[in-house]
Amino acid sequence: MSGRMTLPSGAAGARILGIGSSQPNTIVTNDDLAERVETSDEWIRDRVGIAERRIADADTTVVDMAVEAGGRALKDAGLTPSDIDTVIVATCTMPSPIPNAAAQTADRIGISAPGAFDLNAACAGFSYALGTASDLVRAGSARHALVIGAEKLSDWLDWQDRSTCIIFADGAGAAVVGAAGSDDRIGIGPVAWGSAGDLNQMIRIRTENNALFQEGQAVFRWATTKIAPVALRAIELAGLTPADIDVLIPHQANLRIVDSIAKRLRSKGAREDMRVADDIVHSGNTSSASIPLALDHMRAEGRVCSGDTLLLVGFGAGLSYASQVVVCP
Amino acid sequence: MADNAEILSGLAEIVEEVAGIDAADVSTEKSFVDDLDIDSLSMVEIAVQAEDKFGVKIPDDQLAELKTVGDAVSYIAKNK
Numbered sequence: 001m002s003g004r005m006t007l008p009s010g011a012a013g014a015r016i017l018g019i020g021s022s023q024p025n026t027i028v029t030n031d032d033l034a035e036r037v038e039t040s041d042e043w044i045r046d047r048v049g050i051a052e053r054r055i056a057d058a059d060t061t062v063v064d065m066a067v068e069a070g071g072r073a074l075k076d077a078g079l080t081p082s083d084i085d086t087v088i089v090a091t092c093t094m095p096s097p098i099p100n101a102a103a104q105t106a107d108r109i110g111i112s113a114p115g116a117f118d119l120n121a122a123c124a125g126f127s128y129a130l131g132t133a134s135d136l137v138r139a140g141s142a143r144h145a146l147v148i149g150a151e152k153l154s155d156w157l158d159w160q161d162r163s164t165c166i167i168f169a170d171g172a173g174a175a176v177v178g179a180a181g182s183d184d185r186i187g188i189g190p191v192a193w194g195s196a197g198d199l200n201q202m203i204r205i206r207t208e209n210n211a212l213f214q215e216g217q218a219v220f221r222w223a224t225t226k227i228a229p230v231a232l233r234a235i236e237l238a239g240l241t242p243a244d245i246d247v248l249i250p251h252q253a254n255l256r257i258v259d260s261i262a263k264r265l266r267s268k269g270a271r272e273d274m275r276v277a278d279d280i281v282h283s284g285n286t287s288s289a290s291i292p293l294a295l296d297h298m299r300a301e302g303r304v305c306s307g308d309t310l311l312l313v314g315f316g317a318g319l320s321y322a323s324q325v326v327v328c329p
Numbered sequence: 330m331a332d333n334a335e336i337l338s339g340l341a342e343i344v345e346e347v348a349g350i351d352a353a354d355v356s357t358e359k360s361f362v363d364d365l366d367i368d369s370l371s372m373v374e375i376a377v378q379a380e381d382k383f384g385v386k387i388p389d390d391q392l393a394e395l396k397t398v399g400d401a402v403s404y405i406a407k408n409k
């Protein structure tokens with residue numbers, strides 16, 4: 001006779017309980033880069049919107065930044081390591097594929113024996129991981145999940161290649177995800193995600209030099225045409241309208257892409273006074289870390305407040321993309 | 330089929346919208362980069378809108394060949 005399996009009852013909804021971030025101390029300005037490659041402060045500000053970025057020193061690792069960001073998010077949530085049972089690290093820049101980042105990050109934070117895995121959806125990684133964590137909590141597979149986007153792009157750049165070294169940077173951002181209480185609004189909307197694997201060569205690591213390569217204009221065209229519709233789908237899945245969005249936090253790929261997405265959303269009814277993340281100006285493009293970094297910085301500056309409705313949208317190598325609406329804790 | 334004058338005025342509207350250049354300044358002999366000071370990323374945005382408006386395909390490698398407003402007008406006229 002076979003036994004009958006049971007399933008946990010789970011939670012009606014999930015929400016973000018706390019956030020945190022970490023950046024290296026070293027600031028690299030455009031003028032610093034102009035000493036290494038043929039470029040200028042004016043060109044970089046004009047084409048990509050970056051004024052300065054943070055670059056980790058040689059012995060700072062992806063995991064170091066993940067540990068710091070994760071610890072801060074835990075503290076912000078008012079939880080302790082023993083409350084966490086699942087750790088997801090979204091990253092595409094570990095020095096090697098084994099061991100993963102999540103298990104050692106958890107260990108160093110003091111989280112005992114959690115489910116721990118890395119997730120590689122490149123610059124869309126944070127939204128993928130947040131969607132996964134939210135569904136794990138809703139299904140009852142996790143009680144509290146720590147979601148971290150952490151990257152050390154500087155290890156994967158050719159510092160003589162001016163088409164990439166001016167854009168990418170290092171950092172980490174994190175969020176703690178738990179059940180939404182019965183009196184809460186749902187805090188994390190359904191994820192709208194997808195991929196375009198036929199375009200996989202548009203952003204890749206070249207094996208010749210182990211450095212990132214991208215077809216800049218093709219990526220720009222893709223991002224400025226295909227990503228706003230993904231964000232609109234996330235709004236629709238959440239049962240909202242564009243006018244409900246208080247803050248737009250797109251992946252900080254290029255300020256001109258950010259502006260273009262905002263413009264398209266406004267043409268579909270998003271408000272003129274919707275705040276738009278521009279964290280790339282001081283942080284550069286940090287791939288999976290850019291959305292939680294922007295969120296944490298905007299909250300510290302008072303540009304995002306508790307209860308605000310935020311629209312997150314990540315996109316990048318894969319090509320892959322993901323978007324969801326969340327309520328700021 | 331729209332004639333070249335119609336394509337020019339449609340294109341000029343797009344250029345004005347994307348790059349903030351007065352549509353009246355967008356004439357056939359002007360070079361996008363040298364005369365109108367439009368960079369390659371704005372050119373992509375102009376191409377995307379022109380694709381929608383005129384029902385043409387303007388791939389990135391083609392786009393690089395369209396140096397003047399006149400080049401773009403004839404390309405659109407030929408390929409729409």
Ligand SMILES: CC(C)(COP(=O)(O)OP(=O)(O)OC[C@H]1O[C@@H](n2cnc3c(N)ncnc32)[C@H](O)[C@@H]1OP(=O)(O)O)[C@@H](O)C(=O)NCCC(=O)NCCS
Pocket residue numbers: 038039040043044047048123162163166214215216217219220253254257285315316317368369370
């Ligand atoms: C990478 C990117 C900034 C390049 O801009 P671009 O306008 O496409 O640049 P191009 O390669 O066409 O070069 C345009 C001109 O600028 C020059 N140039 C390129 N990089 C330069 C730099 N860092 N500094 C100064 N000049 C530069 C080129 O040599 C070229 O000059 P030319 O016309 O005289 O030959 C841009 O394509 C981009 O940001 N794309 C999106 C990529 C992105 O967001 N990726 C992340 C996705 S997650």
